[in-house]
Amino acid sequence: MIAAGPDLDRLRELARQAGRALTGATAEEVVRWAADTFGGRFCVTSSFADGVLVHLVSRVAPGTDVVFLDTGLHFPETLRVRDQVAGSLPVRVRSIRPRLTVGQQDGKHGPRLFARQPDECCALRKVEPLERALADYDAWAAGLRRDESPTRASTPAVHFDASRGKVKVNPLASWTQADVDGYIARWEVPVNALLSQGYRSVGCWPCTRRVIAGEDPRAGRWPLFDKTECGLHQ
Numbered sequence: 001m002i003a004a005g006p007d008l009d010r011l012r013e014l015a016r017q018a019g020r021a022l023t024g025a026t027a028e029e030v031v032r033w034a035a036d037t038f039g040g041r042f043c044v045t046s047s048f049a050d051g052v053l054v055h056l057v058s059r060v061a062p063g064t065d066v067v068f069l070d071t072g073l074h075f076p077e078t079l080r081v082r083d084q085v086a087g088s089l090p091v092r093v094r095s096i097r098p099r100l101t102v103g104q105q106d107g108k109h110g111p112r113l114f115a116r117q118p119d120e121c122c123a124l125r126k127v128e129p130l131e132r133a134l135a136d137y138d139a140w141a142a143g144l145r146r147d148e149s150p151t152r153a154s155t156p157a158v159h160f161d162a163s164r165g166k167v168k169v170n171p172l173a174s175w176t177q178a179d180v181d182g183y184i185a186r187w188e189v190p191v192n193a194l195l196s197q198g199y200r201s202v203g204c205w206p207c208t209r210r211v212i213a214g215e216d217p218r219a220g221r222w223p224l225f226d227k228t229e230c231g232l233h234q
């Protein structure tokens, strides 16, 4: 837990006020507020299932940093979207790696940790790298949407991420899949090829499967476990 202090009180109050003021705001307005308020201390994270949020941020606030958690276990299709975005949009993509390579992790914790202790694997390959990256920022944006799963149904547009001492913004919180599809078509945004192959949510390859009709988009994540989130979003 982050220790309390004047800076944290300021961030908490900023998030509280913005959470009220930006109720019903557009995604662009939420991003504009974050970029104006935090400048270079604001970043956007992306798992590159698509480039929608990064594209939107690049229009509103060109030059914003994009944090990608490069776990070493991504599908090649995901890395392709990252590289397309990095090469075509006015943003700076930062690929953040875990402290251990996959081979080093296998040696220290045993092979296929994801198949035995996925929470521990996510802690090593996603959560710690995110928290290391966020040391450079006061606010971060993610692409969570309320319609993705019951666990995300109350996602706010702006809130205080108390465990990390950061302001968290979710500009797409109120968007539907139709909104995402419409944005992709309008702006010709790069999209992960897996989304047209039965995948609805894309993470690391060992922990992602296709979904079937009627399942929620995140049903294909950690299908063998009672686990629905990687620990990044609290």
Ligand code: SF4
Residues within 6 Å of the ligand: 071, 073, 113, 114, 117, 118, 119, 121, 122, 123, 125, 126, 203, 204, 205, 206, 207, 230
């Ligand atoms: S999603 Fe799976 S492979 Fe990726 S970090 Fe989490 S447990 Fe490990």
